[in-house]
Amino acid sequence: MRILLVEDESQLLNAYVKGLKQDGYAIDTASDGASAVELCEINTYDLVVLDINLPKLNGIEVLKQVRTLNKSVKIIIVSANRSIEQRIEGLDLGANDYLTKPFDFQELRARIRALLRRDFISQPKVLSINDFNIDLNLHQITYQGKMILLTLKEYTILTYLIQNRERIISSEELLEKCWNDEADPFSEAMRVHIYALRKKIQEATQRDDVIQTVKGVGYRFNP
Amino acid sequence: MRILLVEDESQLLNAYVKGLKQDGYAIDTASDGASAVELCEINTYDLVVLDINLPKLNGIEVLKQVRTLNKSVKIIIVSANRSIEQRIEGLDLGANDYLTKPFDFQELRARIRALLRRDFISQPKVLSINDFNIDLNLHQITYQGKMILLTLKEYTILTYLIQNRERIISSEELLEKCWNDEADPFSEAMRVHIYALRKKIQEATQRDDVIQTVKGVGYRFNP
DNA sequence: GCGTATATTAAGTTAATATTAAGCGAATTT
């Protein structure tokens, strides 16, 4: 899942980035409205967190343009201004949720998860598929109760494959959803992660068909 | 857990601060209504203790604004005026509890704990997890009956990790919940405390996996 | 079998965390 954070207070921004990366999202950032819109023209985000009080381009205007560019992206508006009017206007213009500053980071986290949930097969914080058990809180994946120790990137990839296990995921999509802007599209890094993942999964499950390769198409989680 | 104390009698204020810091809360203070609201705009508190009889901005007005800013914060109103009317009004406006002056500090302490309790797994004053025993009253942590001598900050951190042991806690969250306003967000101080904590825990338990590191994500208490 | 897509390794780079020692200031003691 890929998220764009638009926020001009850089300190706040950094905190969000870190927190959300830990949840396995690929994060891009913009600190003003113009570059936010630019990024949305280039990339396809699943969700945008948009601070309404922005330099250069008014937040409401950014909201309109982003929504025009991408009808399905989820947008969470953040604002220090608690006037109800603005709140309504924001939702009318196509925002999906609204948060008033200051808010607890856990609150943001919960709402993001809630909004992205619809795209997933399963919604809760813990999903069980056959002998696999994924705890989204603990970043923990177990097989028959046995823990599979994964790095952050491995966890991100596997979670994405699992949450979209009804489809075959192309390398391009995996790259797009699990890496951010700076990722080199020609890099082989992803394959190395897949390899490491398979190794760890094989060790834990004695199976080596859990991540299937569909040549020329992509990868697929096979529970 | 982070608390804002709003009280214009500075002597009383200092006493509260000291007492509550002892309990491991991160404490900010304000001595008038205007600055209380300002602080709530900047920071996310878990709880606010609000004296209703305030200079500059009427306490009830402060209450309204604080509640508007943050729906989930717990608010305890303190007042010398025990008129039932005001009491009702306060609770109607979104306060969670009410104390009439003069009151015993232990009373305040108990109510704060009661209100913050819901965020925790376990509510009682003493929690036992495996061989660990945490007495929130005595600020004492023991392992197999053996006392682990901790400084205040160490106790605060460990208690937070223990009370949220079902999640991985990022450094950002730890900083947010265990330090107050003056904390430098780029400080490495927390890591030093973690180090000291681990050392003491290792000494007492002979185990060194009690505070686990999940690289790129955070820390976790592993009982 | 040929060519392309993917897998496998090992080595290199970067980022995150751990460790250590020194400094500072508040509180306590003498």
Next chain:
DNA sequence: AAATTCGCTTAATATTAACTTAATATACGC
């Protein structure tokens, strides 16, 4: 009030783990 202690923070360095790169090997469809 000087000296001492203690807890907390700072800063510099070390260590570790994660991630990427790059080079080579294998597999698979045509």
